[in-house]
Amino acid sequence: MHPILSAKPQEKLLLLGNEAIVRGALEGGLRIGAAYPGTPSSEIGNLLFQLQRELPGLYFEFSTNEKVAMEVAAAAAASGLRSLTCMKHVGLNVAADALMTLAYIGVKGGMVVVTADDPSCHSSQNEQDNRYYARLSGLPMLEPANPQEAREMTAYAFELSERLELPVLLRTTTRVSHARAVVEMGELASYEEALKGKFEKDPKRWVPVPAIARVRHQVLLEKMREATVLADGSQWNRTYGKGSKGIIVSGVAVNYVLDAVEELGLEDEVAVLALGFTHPYPAGLLADFLREKEAVLVVEELEPYLEEAARVVAQERGLKVPIFGKATGHFSRALEFTPGLVKEAIARAFGLSYTSPEAPDLSWVPELPPRPPTLCPGCPHRETYRVVKEVLEELGELSRTIFPTDIGCYTLGLLPPIQMADYLICMGSSVGSAGGFSKATDQRIVSFIGDSTFFHAGLSPLASAVYNRHRFTLVIMDNETTAMTGHQPVPSQELRPPELEDRPRIDIEAVVKALGVPKVVTINPYKKEEAKAAIRPLLEADELSVIIAKAPCILYRARVAKK
């Protein structure tokens, strides 16, 4: 049995924040989970996918994208079952269409939406602050500060969700999801039997045509008022220490603030309001805190969400207390915080003298070579890039070719010596933007997309490209897995672990042909000359074509061989 399942209540395990979320979900009686992987959320899905083999009462699937996953989880919750979906911050953009209206129709069974944000873009294309999705959608939000809270809040989130009949956002960041710390276990739910839900028809609730949507919006607004009361009294909003100065903080920064207050010896001068239930913000609690203080510093990564809330509360109550934060230049809206940065800001805000430890003289350290992440030695993507580049070179087309790229390991084709990644927005943008370039320019366009990303967001832009006579070559780099995030399954894969042997297989070449793409070839990128001869006519022509470069990820192949 997996240790996360065998651990008894009160037993302590060293868990990653994401593992703690899984344990919390299983304590909270999760029945149906669905996700598309994305760093820093991926371990949640990986673990649930693995654990369902030991738990007859748990179903988890890797859906083809975050929107599908959210719809699967929403339907489960509409049927009265507790459900969860998890995604990286930009994944919620994909699922946002579902989320916004799901907030209107709500849920019956508890539903948790985990959004794992990535300040500093450790593994992402932007550092958007998804707390604004809570505000935009009008959904309650919890923000754990560490793995222990991640476990407890996840279990609690199901109760909160059922009480309000709304999905609950659980917002982490990389430093919470990928922190590892001692976590004390609670009681696991029973998973001995598969449990079926029942969907009760109620078109006046579940089908938001305009007349119903207008009513449901009112219901949502009423629930937000109820949620504000809950936030004010929430056990997740706590005060530490006492004093005439105050700090308001949420997320991983709670740790930085509590350490700093202790290390600066400010426990009797600075009170800390650490918030875990942050949307709707606890207006009453904030007002009480602000009223007693001479000055308040708001510490939060990325956007000034709590800071603005504090200013609104102060204005509404006519409180004159100075509020420091992003607007006053104490913090930046960009990049993640560090403990030192927070300590300095606290000292500055409250007029304390603090000097960071003296740095040693390092003038003798030589220039060191950078270590950008690279494609693995022997990676099939390297071969595909080489084959395409050589043909374009031979055709004299290389310098006039635009290479739209996509999200996956192959984005590393950006770096020398490959340098075949020119334009990227988001999942699937290699296909949609290629069509745009083909209408806007006379340049040659060769796009790259992975197999998993193709199923995620490549199918509909390819249909559009066929219909609108877009002119580009799309290279689908089929390595038979979702490699970057840890080898999650893909519907097209032939190479698969034993437990997935019985799944149907969707053939990429058949799909592309069925969409009506005029020219399609499949190559083995390791057979260089053969591959070059096969793709040359496509790279010469001025019409839509698809090259499927098929060779498994070498790490994935080794992993499957071990099973």
Add this chain to the structure above:
Amino acid sequence: MERLRILAVGVGGQGILLFSRVLGEVALSSGTPIAMSEVHGMAQRGGVVETNIVLGGVRSPLISEGEVDILVGLEPAETLRALPRTRKDTVIVSSTDPVIPQIVKDGLATYPDLTEPLQKLQEAYPRVYLFPGEEIAREAGTARALNIVTLGALAGTGLLPFSKEDFLEAIKKIVKPKFLEANLKAFEAGFSVTAS
């Protein structure tokens, strides 16, 4: 116990996650408060990786500049790269066997001769432990046990509030039986490098 902040650095693929998992297990079983911050995802593809490990009730799972009590390097260039986060009395424990970046193999950058910088390193800090980690690991049975050699070297300094047996128990608990013997030998070999 006193608060202790350990920064472990290396290159993706060197097994820094196992290094920190074992250390975490040791802390857990001895009831010592521990928190860590790990690097997952894109950076693991041959990039620089680091694990921040804080012991003794520190809440922040990240270590700032000037806060590192012990810098542990699985690779010498990475040890040097992390020095801006040290202070004058930081203890340094590092392997000296280089991992040449792909970018150098591609002829796009150079990997400097580190003989002199590593000598300077020993002069610049009061306690510096350098050892050929990969070579020691190979002698123990597999070069892949570099992470456990380095863990042994960290344990051997006597700076952590754990006994050698604590570490051996944790290794037995976590490492797969097939690789256990080599890893136990690797730990002992690393331990004897720094234990006086």
